[in-house]
Every structure is written in structure tokens, then in C-alpha cells.
Amino acid sequence: MIFNSLIFLCFVVVTVIINHLLPQRFRSVFLLFCSLSFIGYYNLESLVAVLVFSLFTFYISRNVRGNRVLYVAGILLNAYAVIMFNYFFATREGFDFSYTAISFNINSFIIALGLSFYALQNIAYLTEVYFGRWQPEISYKNLLLYNSFFPKVASGPVMLPREFMPQIDRNAITQERLITGFNRFLLGLFKKMVIADRLAPAVHSVFDFGDANCGLTTLAGAYLFTIQLYFDFSGYTDMALGIAKMLGYDLKENFNLPLRASSVSEFWRRWHISLISWFTAYVYYPLVYRLRSYKKAAAVLGILATFLISGIWHGIGITFFLWAFCHIVYLIFELFTKRLRSGLSEKPSYLFYRLAGIFIVFNAVSFSNIFFRSGSLSSASLMIRNLFSGFLPASWLRDFVAPLAVGGHQVDEFNFYISIFMAAGFLLFEKTINRLANSEAFSFYYTTACVLLIFLLGIFSNGERFIYMQF
Amino acid sequence: MNTVKKITLSVAIILLVLAGLSRVYDFALRHNANLKAAYVQKAKIDAEILFHGPCEPLWMISPARLDSQTHVRSYNLALSHSDFADNYLHLYFYLKHNKTPKLMFLYVTPESMDANYNTFNTYRFAAFTGDPVVDSVLKDCDPAYARWTAFPFMKYAWYSSKINFDALQGLKHYMQHRTVPYYADGYEPPTQVVWDNHLEEFIQLYPHGYNFEWNKLREKYLCKTIALARQYGIEVVLYESPVLQEALQYQPNRQEILKRIKGIADAYGIEYVQFDKMKIAASRKYFMSTLNLNIEGSRIFTDSLGRYISGRLAAH
């Protein structure tokens, strides 16, 4: 079930109500049942995958402490799962990019829901148990819930054992939590339906039909993809955290105003935080710790390893490698120019420095995202070539507005400008909006405004029935 | 105010606003003169001849040009990307409020019978739900949508990106007392004048040709459209404008589909007139794409059609 569908909303409402009414000791079993149903509803393979991989991890963890061979086996098993499913997904006919279960292309399909995410959780869990930092779970139920918990199974956030396990069977559901969860969920729904999905056609047009676009249009498309991705993924995260909160669970934040980062290192502290925390704790730090006597070289190697593995985790293919490579270059550059930039930032024009930084980072990230979103190396190279040749549009309406608005008619422009306006307005006032979304009090104005705007401007059907062949 | 009261108030206000907005949209869309569904129900068009179908008639047949030859008033009821169900409802609206025309030319080509081409544009009828004919077609052609129309404003929210602009424009027309559409006789001149490469892309996708898939729902609504017209005593003529000959080799089952279309025409005792022998069909010079003539080609075709119609009217 995708998050912004009626059946899912009903599922959430029913689950929250029953969970609230159940006595504390039955809740985790109930949630497990709901989560497994949710996964099974998606497809059977996903259900089998989560059961099997959790079971293997569970049994390995019972004997893994201090047992290096078993530990490595456990890691390899979970890593293999990620690669196998990503690779399998990549070679299906019509490679379609789908980062979140809420996909960018109508036809994408994930084989095993959430496998990439809970495999990481399993690796974290085994690592903690192996080093004696965590006691292996006595009940398979807890590990299974840790992996299959439906608000976060689709696309995270990635939780560490110490962050999630203690919450099982100990969560209190108060009115404040219910309201905070609801406010947060509503925000996520808004971000997805009113902003991300409205920008999707423009991005689809530039990336998938943009062979002949001029540089400015291509650049705009890349910018819009970064924004769409942010609203889509952070919207999903808001919904996940909101639902979890209504069920009594506090999940990790994934985003902290990443588009306001003034350096790429800062960006990675604000974007997909749960994933980066995992990579930092289990790849970067262990590696750089071992090599720390090599000072900066160790950090360079750490960055390389972290992002190469992250690239593979996101998807098999040269485009993901190139995306990772961009960030490796950016971060290494920042590592070696840290003192210079730190000095610049202390000059009187701090605001200018920050704004310039934000602009540069946004461009750097958008550029790398061309690789991330392109279905193939050839289309990515074509886009980059377009970016640097014939930058200005020959005709503003035909070569800039029409491709982005997916049509040259007034109605298309109208819709497009509204989408831009909503995105820009939101980004400007995001701090305030977030405060409202995290409030423990029910706000009549916030709720009414969100719901009405969703009805007026939200995308309910993806309009694919109006995509036709016309001869 | 305690939380429960706030929540109740919120839900109530939301439902109220949505219901109110729905009314506003109903009103606005019915006053948008550019929307044919609304225009034909308000204006007294009273044409003698109707042209109907999707883009091909819409972009090719200019009543202004044609009428000077036939000396009879005609109206172009066609709409872009529309299938027969779409056509059916527009004809229904037209006939409810206008004098019955003598003649109706309905464009039918093999693509029309294949669900991959054109579609039922649900959003065009959102302001007219509640009418049993409209509702039954909606249920047939967009059942998911039909289920949702019960919820306030949802019939507009569902396809809001197609509707919001039209609603605003409708309000504008109302305030300006504008009752005539931009294209008063229904004809829209094509926006392109040059070849659009669709054929090249088509050949790449289907190097061995494309077999049309006969769709039952399309057939159903073709028949209903013919039957509706006949019910009003209109003489129906199915027709096909010139098709680029070069493209015919990529349509292996074309003749088979044409035969079936002819079969339907025969069943209703009406003609299926094909303008496929015209000289212009041989050259890309007169086409924008396989089925769509460009301005020059359209002029030639319209003149030909005009002669045909004049001859037909004289004979009767």
C-alpha cells in the first residue's frame, strides 16, 4: 500500500485505535501482526524475505558474540541480500528508478519491500552483539518487529537496536503523542501530495524526455528533482514518524533542513540522517579509527569507502557510482580546504558566506543527482552535455516553460507556477511549519489549512490514464 | 476549547468548505465558455451539420471554410484526445439543448477502436455529475472516480490539475459576462505546422508494425453514439480523413479493423466514407503526423469534404 492511498489511511486509523485500546503487553504482537500483513499485502516475496532474513539473523545472533566467523557470515548474508535484490531489480526490463516505495516512475516495482533497510539494521544488530555492546534478543518477535515495523519498513529510517528495542512493550500512548503524530503525518501527506507529486511531471519530462533541452531547462530539471526528492522522501519520513508516534514509538529523524546546508559535509549531517549515522558508525569510524595514524589520508579512505558502499546500497549501476563519486570529490575537497573556508566564514559578511554556501551546495547536490535520477549513463551524459552547451532557451515559452510545465497551454503554466510557488513558500517558512507539525496541541488552523490545500492542490490520481498515444 | 471540540469543529468546517467549494466549481465550470460541454448547453448553436470525434476533426475541419461551400451552418463538436464515450456525452449535452442537426460526421479510424489511443477525459464531465446518463458513463469508463464522487469536492480534487484552471477561467467568464468561446465554431487550428516525428518514433518502437486491439468499451460507445443520434433522427456518416500512405505498412491488421468498423456501419444502415484515395495521402508535405493533416492539407481536405457534403445535400 502506498502511503497516500485510502486503504492505507484506513489501515492506519484502525491500527492506531486498536493499538490504543489494547493493554500494553499485547501491543507488540498486534503491531507485528499488522506489520506482517502490511508487508504481505505488498507481495509475498517481501513477507518471506523479512521472515527469513530476520530468522537467520536471530539465530546467528544467539551465538555470534566473539565468534568472528559467524559474524562475518551474518554480515555477508545481509549484504548479499541487498546486492542481490538491487541487482535483480536493476536488470528487470525497463529499469525504473525507485528510491522510496513511493516511486518516481509509475512502473517501478520493488521485489522485497524494505530489504535494503532492514538488512542494514541486521548488520548493526549483529555488530553490536558481536562486540558485546548489546545482548542478543531472547525473542524472535522483537527482532522481527524491529525489521518489519510497518511505518518504517518501506524506506526507513534506519534504527539501531538501542534506539528501537527498548521502546517495545514500554511505549506510552498519550493524547499529546497522538496529536503530535497526527500533525506530523498530515505534514508528510501535504509534502508528498501537494509538492512532491506536483513537481514529478516536470522532473519526468526533463529527465526522461529531455534529449533536446537547453542548458537552463536541464538545470531547472535537476534543481526540481532535488526538491522533489526532498519533499517526497521527507514527506514519507514525516508520515512514518507520525504513524509511529501515534503507535507510541519514537523513530529517528531523517532530515534537518538539508537544503539550508552551506557545505556538503553539513548537507550529509542533515540529509537521510539515519542512513548516514549507520554508515558513519559501521563503516567510516571503524575504518578511519584503524587507520587514524595516517591522519588526512585515513579520512579520505573513510570517505571513499563510505560513499562507494552507499552508492552500491542505493543501486547497482554506473550512475550510482558516479553519484557517489561526485560526493567523494566534494567531501575530499572540503576536507582539504577546511581551514580556508572556516576563515572565510568568520569574515564580517557571514550571511553572504552562508547564502553563497547554500547556493553552491544546492548546485553540487543537484549536479550529482543528475546521475542519481538518470536511468542510464547515456541519458546522464546527454543531460550534462546539454547543460554546458546552448544554455539559454531560444524561446522562453517553447524551450523553458513548455518542457517543465509539460505542455505549452495556459493551464500547464498555471499548474507549474503554483507548484513552484508552493515549494518555494514551504522552503522559506519550513522552520515554522515544522514547529506546527511537531506541536502537541491540535491546531484548528494548521489542520484545516493542510487538508483543504491537499484537496485543492494535491495530486490524487497520477493522471496516467491521460497519457496516450496520439497519431 | 478542549481538543475533542476542536477536532469536531475542524472536521465540520472542512466538510462545509469542501461542499461549498464544490458548488462554486459546479457554477464556475458551467460558465466557462471555452469548455464545449458547458458551452453547448448554454448557447443556441442550432447547427445543421455536426462534426465529431477527437483531434483529427477538431484540427482539420473549419466550419467557416466549409460553410462557404455548403451554404449550411455547421459546428465542430470534436475534442482533443477524446474517445467515443467522451464524444457520446458531448453529443448528449448538445442534443439536449440545441435544435436537432440534419447530419453528423463522426470520425472513425482503426486507432479509435484501440484503448491505447485517446481516452475518456473524466474531468470534462465533473461539473455534470448527478445526471443519470453522465453518471452511468462515468461508472463504465472511470469506475474508481465514480466511486469517489460521493465525497464532497472529491470529484474535483481527483483531477484538480486539469480542473482548477478551468474553474478560475469560468469565474472570470462569468464576471466578464463572456458567453462565446475563443473558438466560436468549435474548430481549433493546429498549433504545429511541421512534421512531428511521431512516425519515426513509432517505427522504432514497432519495427514489425503494430496490431490494433479492438476494445469492447470503445465499440459499445461508438454504437451508443450512433444510436443516440439516430434516436433524434440525425443522419450519421462515419468517416475517415486521409491517412499518410507511408505509415500503412506498419499497420498489419488495418484492413481487418476497417472491415469490422464497416460492419457496425452496415448494422446501423449508415455509411462509412473513407477519403483514403485522395492524392494528398501520398505525401508528408500535407501531414503533421500519420493521421493529422497540417494546415495546407486540411484546407484541401475540407474543400473535398465540402464538395462531398454539397453533393449529398443536393441529392437528398
Place this chain on the structure above:
Amino acid sequence: MKEHMNTSERLQQVFRKVFQKGDLLISPSTTAKDIRMWDSLTHLELIAAVEEEFGIKFSFSEVMQFNAVGDMLLAISRKSGEI
């Protein structure tokens, strides 16, 4: 006490060298938030330099648990005392 202050001053020197800021001042409550140059990319470089200066080795878990300069000072004293 005197040993502790010595350690503090030496540590400050290390910070100044690693972060290339001659006038940097640290206190037991200083955290990464207070020093612009101190982040995950430079943390381990700092640790390596501290280890070199004091001739000690931190374990991985110790390194991960350092939240503030004060944690470092405690760990250093403990390890130096063990020698």
C-alpha cells in the same frame, strides 16, 4: 592538580595544532559544536594527534564515547595514570 592543568594545556596545544587556530581556547565543557573545524571528518585526526602527544592509545569505544573535551581529559588522566 598540577598534572591535570598540564594535561589541559597540552591538550589545548594539540587542538590548536590540528585545527590550525593559534588562539583556540578549550575547556572541559567544549564540544564539537563549539569548534567549527571539529566534525566527524576531523575527529579521528584529532584523536590520533592526542594519542601521539600523550603516548597513549584509545580504544574504539572510548573514541566513540567522547562527547566533550572533559571526557578526553578524564580518559587521558586514567591512561597516563596506568603507565
